Amino acid sequence: MPDLKPLVEALLFGADGPLRLERLAEVVEAECSTVAAVLQVLAADYAGQPRGFFLQEVAGGYQLRTRPEYADYLRRLGRTRAFKFSRPALETLAIIAYRQPVTRTEIEYLRGVDSGSVLKTLLDKHLVRILGKKDVPGKPAIYGTTREFLELFGIPDLAALPTLKEFSELAADPETDEGSAVLPAEEPGA
Amino acid sequence: MEPFTVHLDNFAGPLDLLLHLIKKNEVEITDIPIAEITAQYLAVIDVLQTLNLDMAGEFLLMAATLLHIKSRMLLPQAVDDGGEEIDEEDPRAELVRRLLEYQKYKEAAIRLDQLPQLHRELFVRAAPAPEVLEGGEGEFAAIGLYDLLQALQHLLRERPAQMVHDVYSEQLSVADRINQILTALQGEQSLSFSELFATQKTRHEVIVTFLAMLELVKMRLVHLLQSQRFGTIWLTPAVQEQLLPGDAESDEESLGYA
Numbered sequence: 001m002p003d004l005k006p007l008v009e010a011l012l013f014g015a016d017g018p019l020r021l022e023r024l025a026e027v028v029e030a031e032c033s034t035v036a037a038v039l040q041v042l043a044a045d046y047a048g049q050p051r052g053f054f055l056q057e058v059a060g061g062y063q064l065r066t067r068p069e070y071a072d073y074l075r076r077l078g079r080t081r082a083f084k085f086s087r088p089a090l091e092t093l094a095i096i097a098y099r100q101p102v103t104r105t106e107i108e109y110l111r112g113v114d115s116g117s118v119l120k121t122l123l124d125k126h127l128v129r130i131l132g133k134k135d136v137p138g139k140p141a142i143y144g145t146t147r148e149f150l151e152l153f154g155i156p157d158l159a160a161l162p163t164l165k166e167f168s169e170l171a172a173d174p175e176t177d178e179g180s181a182v183l184p185a186e187e188p189g190a
Numbered sequence: 191m192e193p194f195t196v197h198l199d200n201f202a203g204p205l206d207l208l209l210h211l212i213k214k215n216e217v218e219i220t221d222i223p224i225a226e227i228t229a230q231y232l233a234v235i236d237v238l239q240t241l242n243l244d245m246a247g248e249f250l251l252m253a254a255t256l257l258h259i260k261s262r263m264l265l266p267q268a269v270d271d272g273g274e275e276i277d278e279e280d281p282r283a284e285l286v287r288r289l290l291e292y293q294k295y296k297e298a299a300i301r302l303d304q305l306p307q308l309h310r311e312l313f314v315r316a317a318p319a320p321e322v323l324e325g326g327e328g329e330f331a332a333i334g335l336y337d338l339l340q341a342l343q344h345l346l347r348e349r350p351a352q353m354v355h356d357v358y359s360e361q362l363s364v365a366d367r368i369n370q371i372l373t374a375l376q377g378e379q380s381l382s383f384s385e386l387f388a389t390q391k392t393r394h395e396v397i398v399t400f401l402a403m404l405e406l407v408k409m410r411l412v413h414l415l416q417s418q419r420f421g422t423i424w425l426t427p428a429v430q431e432q433l434l435p436g437d438a439e440s441d442e443e444s445l446g447y448a
Contacts, residue, residue, distance in 0.1 A: 013315070056312070068311035082310035087202045090299035098298060110291060113203035113248045130336040153305045154312060162301050167290045
């Protein structure tokens with residue numbers, strides 16, 4: 001049996017998207033737990049060495065991604081363009097992410113504004129999708145986020161969304177220093 | 191007070207604007223000085239209107255809500271039969287709940303945007319060419335009805351419905367119609383008004399026929415007769431009329447004059 005560490009590394013490198021643990025185990029013909037341990041070692045290696053990439057747990061799988069500090073250079077390389085989210089789009093996306101399944105009416109009540117066009121944009125970008133119809137009069141569509149949403153924001157799964165802060169009073173105005181690239185706090189692959 | 195310089199674009203909605211005003215005034219959200227905040231909110235709305243901005247209706251709706259709350263705050267507390275004050279909910283309560291709830295998602299949106307984002311901070315190797323991919327077995331998941339519908343919608347969007355309008359001018363002219371009516375009247379005693387229009391499907395045809403009829407009357411080729419008010423209108427060839435002199439009395443006002 002070949003050495004699993006370089007093999008898994010090769011698969012992660014060659015994959016065209018996040019690789020699920022089960023899929024990796026199937027391909028290398030090893031136990032999930034064994035592969036999970038290998039992933040942890042790889043993640044620790046990348047984190048501990050001066051590397052251009054790291055292993056991120058995202059959308060139910062694992063993916064090699066370039067480190068945020070090199071973002072400027074990769075942008076210069078310019079193969080892809082980042083979504084530039086408007087505030088309404090981000091708000092709507094946040095509401096759907098945390099409250100799914102959610103209807104448009106509920107979104108609009110929370111935001112206080114019509115959200116039809118924003119919702120359409122998010123649907124077009126495949127960041128949200130229609131999960132079904134709510135069983136109430138009028139059978140409104142209910143919305144939820146997609147795998148693409150998790151991939152875009154580097155979130156392992158919905159349970160791993162940053163916890164919602166509950167407020168009983170006003171929050172201080174947060175500084176929105178855009179482009180502050182921080183590595184995710186969690187150890188990738190943990 | 192300093193004049194407001196507000197750009198509507200900076201606010202995601204009326205709740206956002208309201209949050210901004212409350213923070214600016216450094217007041218407790220649970221004890222909003224509703225009169226003051228309402229006045230400031232309306233001032234902002236006013237500025238926006240004088241700038242002739244296309245203001246979203248929601249901003250006006252919120253203005254109405256604020257005024258409604260303000261008016262309820264001014265009313266004395268309702269008292270029950272025993273003279274006890276009925277413990278009503280603070281008129282501001284729902285608004286406060288909504289503001290706090292909105293703030294929660296506003297913050298969540300900001301934090302979402304701060305996450306290292308794919309194609310912005312993080313990049314991945316470009317996917318291999320699709321031909322290289324074979325099956326990708328094991329990665330399939332059952333597709334839902336709505337995903338399927340979305341796929342269809344996508345297909346249809348790529349093939350927009352052909353909007354072809356055949357525009358052609360109506361060939362029927364008043365002159366043609368006159369000839370048709372005369373032909374129809376040939377050998378007939380009369381032709382009723384409803385028969386005349388029965389075959390006319392479009393408004394255009396009806397109008398042409400009507401004009402043709404008037405023209406025939408003007409040319410004194412046809413008489414329009416009616417046996418009683420609101421009764422059937424008959425077209426009779428003027429030639430017939432001449433064969434029966436002394437019938438209809440000459441009436442200059444009538445279209446049936448000979």
